[in-house]
Amino acid sequence: ARPKVGYFYTGRPHVNLIEQQIKSIRVEDIMSVPVVVTEEMSVYDAIVTMFLEDTGTIYVVSEGILVGVVSRKDFLKNAIGGIDINKVPVAMVMTRMPNITTIFPEESIWVAVNKIVEHEVDSLPVVEKLVDEGKEKLKVIGKISKSNMAKLLVELCRE
């Protein structure tokens, strides 16, 4: 049982330095260049793009506006599912807005890593809000992934 009075020295500094540092780094400081394709591209061509760019997630855009996300998992499911990947467009297999977790460039890495863990995704599209004909739209400007987090951890240890 825990005593009700007295203090114990826990060995940890009072302030969480990792939290402080992670909250001070913004998404735009470490984000990557996203790989984007259009909705009309065939699933086959999108998979080839994925291999050429050596990425695990592709963002689908329409005039720069985010409309969907496709991952290796989505492609694999469809590739073994017997669809004609040369004919079916990527729009048919992607996860659509608004079912995509996004992040803004000025948000902190702390928010990003929490979203990645909570939503069990490999990456988040980094977006900017645009207002077009009175409607709010999201323009893709970057990508932040588990790989960025692993690299960040390496960097933080080196500093």
Added chain:
Amino acid sequence: ARPKVGYFYTGRPHVNLIEQQIKSIRVEDIMSVPVVVTEEMSVYDAIVTMFLEDTGTIYVVSEGILVGVVSRKDFLKNAIGGIDINKVPVAMVMTRMPNITTIFPEESIWVAVNKIVEHEVDSLPVVEKLVDEGKEKLKVIGKISKSNMAKLLVELCRE
């Protein structure tokens, strides 16, 4: 040019506390349960196993000994490559030992995250050395991935 004498206050503590903390956590403290299959399993069945277990990498074993690794990327490449995934065994598409980067359970997370970043892999098989008939073999006992790293970052901020 940097002056040759005098000290500057950098705002950073002299000791890198993040590095200290990352180096004090062992792989076995945060590793996951690995998904393993045998070499004879068909590529199709291995892909189904991957989906059922919701994992991105599968380890291929022979009597508990690590012989190969297959990722979603390997499966996707082969699924669109026109092989008969129902007939071809997983042994035909896997990355084989000794071309696999592994880690021991008593090593630190610092070593693990550096290996993941340097070798550009999603996960590392956690292994134990066994000596069998005078030959050194590696038994798979866990898995450490970029997801474990993202979760660790969240945990370290909460503490």
